[in-house]
Amino acid sequence: MRYSISFKTILVFLLTVTCYSTSFSQTEKKQDIVLKLNGDELKGDVVEITDSAIRFTYTGEKLVYTIKKAEVLKITFSSGRVENFNAPAxxxxxxxxxxxxxxxxxxxxxxxxxxxxxxxxxxxxxxxxxxxxxxxxxxxxxxxxxxxxxxxxxxxxxxxxxxxxxxxxxxxxxxxxxxxxxxxxxxxxxxxxxxxTTQTSYGNTTYNDNTKKKEDSDNKKSSGNSSSTSTSVxxxxxxxxxxxxxxxxxxxxxxxxxxxxxxxxxxxxxxxxxxxxxxxxxx
Structure with missing residues (x-):
């Protein structure tokens, strides 16, 4: 008895296996879990631990957050290891x-x-x-x-x-x-x-009057200038x-x-x- 398998059937089978494998690998990927003193649970990857802070990225993101060590109760790493930082309240x-x-x-x-x-x-x-x-x-x-x-x-x-x-x-x-x-x-x-709320502006204007006299006449010429300043509160x-x-x-x-x-x-x-x-x- 002969069985004939079409190319289309084989292609569908391979795509199904690939999708299943990808989904399975994503499901199986473990995360680091940061538990804060206030009860918040952060899942992702711990990038670095310093003397006073923890650098952390959420799953699927690239942005690195800095969390104060004083706010963290413990970290459960993807390997299963647990590191405690502060005693619970x-x-x-x-x-x-x-x-x-x-x-x-x-x-x-x-x-x-x-x-x-x-x-x-x-x-x-x-x-x-x-x-x-x-x-x-x-x-x-x-x-x-x-x-x-x-x-x-x-x-x-x-x-x-x-x-x-x-x-x-x-x-x-x-x-x-x-x-x-x-x-x-x-x-x-x-x-x-x-x-x-609003801003209050205060203005101030000063005026300087300069008078010049000609030696050979009694005519006077007056010239002046002003300056303004303003302040906003x-x-x-x-x-x-x-x-x-x-x-x-x-x-x-x-x-x-x-x-x-x-x-x-x-x-x-x-x-x-x-x-x-x-x-x-x-x-």
Whole structure:
């Protein structure tokens, strides 16, 4: 018995095998997986690891991203090897056992100020800006603390760091839990948003008058010149939100206010206005 196989049949068979092999090889290609402290999982290729950062490309892309080492929990390489970088928040929090066990009496009348969020034109400002606002609020509240003890920003930030609490994962904790970790009865938290609006231009014109006299006549000729300068000032709309929580996660003060002035530092007057009206303020 004879079998005849056409050229077309053979070609279809070869194309099918090729497509299957390509698909199988793509499926089988393993990726490096970068797991961040906030739970984000990035899949692709780890290009380089430096002392402070990880250079990474997403699967199918050529652009190289730089990720801070401090934000990474671990990397699972395509080979199966796992490299750990930072302890997870839950494990780190267990190191703060003495603070977690602080009694209500030990926490009584103690106040911690969290680093404020500062969003300018839709973008989060640098951590240094939040630290500056935190310190300004500490100085302001310390002058009118009365029976309350305002914990220094550095002491607060050290405990937050040891517990693995950042702005990115803070929503994973209740304010009651954070109060116990910080060993305080009250927590001050807030956010400042600032957006560019209009520009105000200021002009100034000066005029110089030069008079020349002819020696052989009484006629006078006057000539002069003028110069103009202008300056533009950027205006901002600033809004500040401020909340105070107790160690039961209850909000005891909640205010949001738009700054009256349009300067870049207008939040300072707004901060003073809100602090003077909060229940922790003493004249």
């Amino acid at each position: 839950a494990a780190a929090a267990s190191n703060a056992a003495p603070d977690v066990q602080a009694s209500a009496e030990e926490r009584r009348n103690k106040v911690a100020i969290l680093p404020f969020s500062f969003v300018k034109d839709g973008q989060a400002a640098a951590p240094e800006v939040s630290d500056e606002i935190q310190n300004e609020l500490f100085n302001l509240m310390s002058k009118h603390a009365g029976v309350y003890t305002i914990v220094s920003p550095r002491a607060t930030n050290v405990k937050l760091t040891k517990a693995g609490i950042t702005r990115a994962n803070m929503l994973n904790y209740t304010m009651a839990e954070i109060s116990q970790i910080l060993g305080v009865e009250f927590i001050v938290d807030g956010m400042i948003t600032q957006n560019r 950027q205006n901002y709309e600033t809004r500040m939100d401020m909340k105070i929580y107790n160690d039961k996660s209850d909000i005891i003060y909640n205010q949001n206010r738009k700054a009256f002035w349009t300067t870049a530092d207008a939040y300072k007057n707004t901060m003073e206005y809100l602090v003077k009206r909060c229940p922790l303020y003493t004249k």
